[in-house]
Amino acid sequence: MIKVRNLHKYYGGHHLFKGINLEIEKGEVVVFIGPSGSGKSTFLRCINGLEYFQKGEIDVGDIELHSINRLMPDKKGIETIRRIRLKVGMVFQQFNLFPHMTVLENIIEAPQRALGIGRDKAAEDAVTLLKRINLEKKVNSYPEELSGGEQQRVAIARALAMKPEAMLFDEPTSSLDPEMVGEVLSVIKELVDEGMTTLIATHEMDFAKEVADRVVVFDKGDIIETGTPEEIFTNPKTERAKIFLSRILKRSIM
Amino acid sequence: MKTILRLLSLILGLIIIFLWTVPSQTSGTALEKIKKRGHLLWGSDAEGGAPYVFPDPKDPSRLIGFEVDIAEAIARELGVKAKQSQNAWDSLIPALERGDFDMAMNGIEITPQREAKVIFSIPYYIYTEQLVVRKEETFIKDIYGLKGKKAGTLSGTVAQDILMSIGGVDVKIYSGQVEPYEDLALGRLDAVLLDLPIAAYYAKPNPKLKYAGSPVGEGFYGIAIKKDDKEFKQETDRILAKLLRTGEFKKIYEKWNMWNETQAKLFETIKDSGSYVGLDESKKAPLYTFLPNLLKGAGITILISVVSMALAIILGLVLAILRLYGRPPLNALATAYIEIYRGTPLLIQLYIIYYGLPNIGISLSPLTAAFIGLGMNYAAYEAELYRAGINAVPKGQMEAALSLGMTQSLAVKRIILPQAFRIALPGVTNDFIALFKDSSLVSVIAMVELTKTYSILAATTLRFFELGLIVALLYFAMSYPLSLFARRLEKKLSNKK
Numbered sequence: 001m002i003k004v005r006n007l008h009k010y011y012g013g014h015h016l017f018k019g020i021n022l023e024i025e026k027g028e029v030v031v032f033i034g035p036s037g038s039g040k041s042t043f044l045r046c047i048n049g050l051e052y053f054q055k056g057e058i059d060v061g062d063i064e065l066h067s068i069n070r071l072m073p074d075k076k077g078i079e080t081i082r083r084i085r086l087k088v089g090m091v092f093q094q095f096n097l098f099p100h101m102t103v104l105e106n107i108i109e110a111p112q113r114a115l116g117i118g119r120d121k122a123a124e125d126a127v128t129l130l131k132r133i134n135l136e137k138k139v140n141s142y143p144e145e146l147s148g149g150e151q152q153r154v155a156i157a158r159a160l161a162m163k164p165e166a167m168l169f170d171e172p173t174s175s176l177d178p179e180m181v182g183e184v185l186s187v188i189k190e191l192v193d194e195g196m197t198t199l200i201a202t203h204e205m206d207f208a209k210e211v212a213d214r215v216v217v218f219d220k221g222d223i224i225e226t227g228t229p230e231e232i233f234t235n236p237k238t239e240r241a242k243i244f245l246s247r248i249l250k251r252s253i254m
Numbered sequence: 255m256k257t258i259l260r261l262l263s264l265i266l267g268l269i270i271i272f273l274w275t276v277p278s279q280t281s282g283t284a285l286e287k288i289k290k291r292g293h294l295l296w297g298s299d300a301e302g303g304a305p306y307v308f309p310d311p312k313d314p315s316r317l318i319g320f321e322v323d324i325a326e327a328i329a330r331e332l333g334v335k336a337k338q339s340q341n342a343w344d345s346l347i348p349a350l351e352r353g354d355f356d357m358a359m360n361g362i363e364i365t366p367q368r369e370a371k372v373i374f375s376i377p378y379y380i381y382t383e384q385l386v387v388r389k390e391e392t393f394i395k396d397i398y399g400l401k402g403k404k405a406g407t408l409s410g411t412v413a414q415d416i417l418m419s420i421g422g423v424d425v426k427i428y429s430g431q432v433e434p435y436e437d438l439a440l441g442r443l444d445a446v447l448l449d450l451p452i453a454a455y456y457a458k459p460n461p462k463l464k465y466a467g468s469p470v471g472e473g474f475y476g477i478a479i480k481k482d483d484k485e486f487k488q489e490t491d492r493i494l495a496k497l498l499r500t501g502e503f504k505k506i507y508e509k510w511n512m513w514n515e516t517q518a519k520l521f522e523t524i525k526d527s528g529s530y531v532g533l534d535e536s537k538k539a540p541l542y543t544f545l546p547n548l549l550k551g552a553g554i555t556i557l558i559s560v561v562s563m564a565l566a567i568i569l570g571l572v573l574a575i576l577r578l579y580g581r582p583p584l585n586a587l588a589t590a591y592i593e594i595y596r597g598t599p600l601l602i603q604l605y606i607i608y609y610g611l612p613n614i615g616i617s618l619s620p621l622t623a624a625f626i627g628l629g630m631n632y633a634a635y636e637a638e639l640y641r642a643g644i645n646a647v648p649k650g651q652m653e654a655a656l657s658l659g660m661t662q663s664l665a666v667k668r669i670i671l672p673q674a675f676r677i678a679l680p681g682v683t684n685d686f687i688a689l690f691k692d693s694s695l696v697s698v699i700a701m702v703e704l705t706k707t708y709s710i711l712a713a714t715t716l717r718f719f720e721l722g723l724i725v726a727l728l729y730f731a732m733s734y735p736l737s738l739f740a741r742r743l744e745k746k747l748s749n750k751k
């Protein structure tokens with residue numbers, strides 16, 4: 001469902017991606033791991049057009065996004081990116097809820113104004129989503145009145161309200177207190193179990209093992225290894241992956 | 255938020271209606287225009303004071319003075335009513351040139367420089383310059399004793415030219431005729447040279463001052479008329495000559511204590527005395543008599559401030575959005591606008607809008623010019639406040655909105671601006687209060703708002719202190735509720751977060 005071919009990305013003079021290729025099937029769950037600064041976030045952000053790239057193609061379903069080597073893409077480029085964003089939801093490390101809107105308003109804003117769904121229908125769907133994540137009591141709260149875990153669950157509900165075909169998670173639990181990580185991961189787990197095509201960048205290795213169909217290891221802008229969690233965590237083939245994993249495992253023991 | 259926007263657009267609508275109703279220059283000769291209009295518009299500066307044109311101390315909403323009497327006599331002869339048009343004295347001539355009124359009459363001396371720009375009627379008064387010194391002064395006996403001394407006068411007058419031509423005199427230029435005499439009495443000046451009517455009204459009753467020598471520099475006051483209104487000038491001359499012959503002029507001058515031997519050179523003698531309103535009387539008038547005038551000025555101040563601020567808020571928003579999100583060259587244009595408006599004085603901008611634009615065929619009424627001048631200036635500052643507010647919204651907000659499939663403009667409107675407004679609000683209300691006070695600058699374009707009303711009244715009555723306190727109180731009464739309201743609004747917005 002998502003095809004990345006020969007992706008090149010520069011940050012100024014820094015050539016981060018030097019021709020990445022990756023294909024993701026419908027319903028597949030892919031977890032991205034790798035050292036800090038290796039390009040996991042940038043990769044996800046290229047897929048929904050939050051970062052422009054200089055060369056290559058990204059297809060999402062039947063929509064083709066070609067390299068956009070300009071600060072200001074043209075009308076057609078902007079529209080292509082928007083159509084992709086309507087198909088692919090994204091959840092951020094910092095939640096990014098809209099602080100001036102209630103939980104309900106956060107969730108119904110885009111369905112109402114970007115999809116043109118009526119307010120009553122949008123609100124009804126929002127309440128259904130909130131029930132699923134056990135937050136229906138918070139419909140009229142403002143984000144600052146919620147815990148970090150609750151905020152991130154609302155952010156997930158907000159993305160799901162657009163009925164996406166795939167979901168991108170960029171370190172969804174990294175800014176949470178440890179006791180709240182579980183509640184967010186279980187919401188993601190539920191989603192995965194329902195068959196949602198899911199891409200997750202994370203440092204939660206146990207979670208990666210549990211949900212991933214495939215693990216992709218990034219290092220310095222390269223995909224150095226892909227495989228099932230089994231293959232990657234017990235028997236990594238490349239030296240770089242071994243070094244990264246041993247460092248991660250040591251950290252989790254300490 | 256929505257109601258505020260609705261209110262703003264209503265006010266903007268009103269501005270547009272104002273622009274629509276700017277009186278367009280009707281064609282035809284000046285005389286035809288006056289007859290059609292039913293009144294003669296004559297320009298003068300009531301702040302210039304007695305005995306020329308000044309508010310009646312007994313009823314400050316009414317103007318009196320010998321020039322008021324003359325204007326009424328001319329209007330009567332034309333079969334219309336006279337209507338005074340308030341204008342700063344310094345800019346009477348440019349205002350006349352741009353067609354703000356039919357004639358300017360306010361102790362304007364006939365000089366070759368002025369004759370290059372306008373035409374003058376036959377003289378209606380022969381003025382002389384009177385030197386005034388402190389009572390105990392013994393050294394200065396005439397203008398030639400002024401070398402090395404400090405002498406005050408009004409800007410742009412013949413007296414100024416005389417002082418300059420003596421050489422070695424330290425000439426201090428004033429824009430009002432009261433202040434030089436005050437400074438003289440206080441010892442800040444050694445002498446004041448001004449037209450005799452002014453000296454007679456302001457200096458003669460003052461026990462600390464005395465005349466030094468006899469009047470010098472005879473010259474003529476004339477009525478200034480636009481260069482192309484030749485027919486109107488002839489008609490004015492005819493009427494002036496008639497008033498001279500019938501002795502009506504002399505009556506007027508005697509009423510104002512301005513008659514002297516010099517005038518006899520021009521007028522026949524017919525005796526009949528009228529009442530003369532002296533300085534003492536205006537000093538005694540109870541304060542409440544000034545209130546209607548001051549309140550009217552306050553009303554105009556409010557009107558100007560509110561409409562200008564509404565314009566500034568809307569235009570500022572457009573500028574900020576163009577500067578941040580506009581494609582070239584729109585973003586560069588918005589940046590240029592903001593920098594130019596912030597980098598030049600408001601006073602200059604007002605002058606250009608009011609006196610400059612008529613040169614390219616755009617003639618705005620004073621009120622419209624005030625709205626636009628202040629509004630366009632403050633828009634630049636509001637734009638920068640919004641820009642700072644927009645930049646203070648975390649980047650993740652825009653990314654989250656975009657990732658939900660919202661277009662950039664929708665994201666700006668629904669997600670970024672509401673948060674940016676909240677951040678900018680304290681600055682915007684601050685600016686509103688500042689604009690309230692800056693609105694006094696529009697008196698340079700012939701708007702009589704609160705500060706101008708004050709200076710006109712104070713110049714006539716010399717009651718700077720009491721009137722000043724009242725005016726300060728009025729300003730405070732207007733701006734304090736505004737800050738209270740702003741604080742409430744801020745609180746309300748920060749609760750709803």
Ligand SMILES: Nc1ncnc2c1ncn2[C@@H]1O[C@H](COP(=O)(O)OP(=O)(O)OP(=O)(O)O)[C@@H](O)[C@H]1O
Pocket residue numbers: 011012016034035036037038039040041042043171218
């Ligand atoms: N806006 C930017 N401008 C310049 N360089 C950037 C920018 N964003 C990211 N980079 C660089 O690109 C590289 C990849 O960054 P990225 O955020 O994608 O890594 P990551 O794998 O998500 O790291 P982390 O695990 O810390 O989130 C890093 O070297 C980073 O410094």
Ligand SMILES: [Mg+2]
Pocket residue numbers: 040041042170171201
């Ligand atoms: Mg990252």
